[in-house]
Amino acid sequence: MLKRRIIPCLDIKNGRVVKGVHFAGLRDTGDPVEAARAYDTQGADEICLLDITATVEGRETFIDVVHRVADQIFTPLTVGGGVRREPDVRRLLKAGADKVAINSAAVANPLLIRQLADKYGSQCIVVAVDVRQMHARTGDTEPLYEVVIHGGTRSTGLDALSWCDHVAALGAGEILLTSMDKDGTRDGYDLWITREVSHRVPIPVIASGGVGQLEHLREGLAVERGGADAALAASIFHFGLYTISQAKQYLAEHGIPVRPHESQRGGATLSSAFG
């Protein structure tokens, strides 16, 4: 059975993890390589690096971070932030990324999704969709969400559900769905929009924005709640509130299928299979 994924996300600014990382047993170094390695050891199913630098120098530094992180982990690495054009994707993949997330550039030019999927394969192209709930109007029977870009600072007027349909039809391999209303609140994913998108599109959906406790991961992933295929979180892991393995143990105990942490399995040897 395919397992739900837990994806810790590191926000990188000028080559350092912002907000700081406070793992048990690790000094607060803010070093992304050390943080990614710790997540990898704890059994993260994928790792996400997000570049939140605004400068060209910062972008160069980010490429270097991707390279150094990819060199330390043996698990899929998704990177995003500031990806505008095809050469940006190429450079990130060359640096060791397995998947590249595009956001504002896809809204500006939706056909970029198809170009990139044709060139690199759908499995490589994640479209990050940032959404915000709109004020209810008279006669609305259900909430309306719009797509926002540039870190939630700019409205697009695009309906979130239609945009997700479009993104999937253009060949995106996954949708990384972030609620700007919930992001940073630590009071849980926006389950309504997560569920609507997850049940609607034919491609996997990663829930993002708002996780503050393990219960939130469960809600996002449970089929009857958020129904997402993967759960992304930042601060609960950064601040050492929980390890990835604790999160997985909690989810397993609450009926969410997750990949067991390897150290719990003892690690079978495979050499017999090869004679």
Add this chain to the structure above:
Amino acid sequence: MPREVILVDSQLGNLDSVEHALIQVGASVHITSDPDRVATARTVVFPGQGSFGPATQAIVDGAMGDALRMVIQRGDPFLGICLGMQLLFDHSDENGGHDGLGVFRGQVRRFPADMPAGEQPGSRMLKIPHVGWNDVQPNGEHFYFTHSYYVESADPEDVMWTCRYGRIEFPAAVCRGHVFGCQFHPEKSQWSGLRFLRSFILGGRG
């Protein structure tokens, strides 16, 4: 002494992570896109991402296809990863239909779009691509998969491990003699993947 591995660069995706993983398990890796170099190799790893299409057809029909077949026919250790495994089969339905190397009997099919994710009526459909960690049988270990097409093997003898997605049970790994293929990405499957690669390298020794 490190085992020398030829890593085939056929422009089907990034090789860095495969190279990195092979080095990690003790291989000495040489990357090449030269069919002559591949033809003389003793241990070959052939990775691939993306899709069957004109590019893969060119490999199958060209000098690289001949070189790969030569290594396999000689009985030297060979591992095809993901698309590299699918290419070992007869034919794929992808992109209008393309032939593979025909080393293994079977077809490459697309996952059907109508597989329900649960038992209850009205349950949503399973997502395509099949992305993430799934367990393989008989050993129950987890590996990382990302693919929309799967192999339908015509010879059960070739199937070493299976994996299930929805109602489809497909080969996760195939093996005949010293020729191996894996649908998952061992280079992205943490310790399970590294053990798999190490076993391939060591198994190839004798």
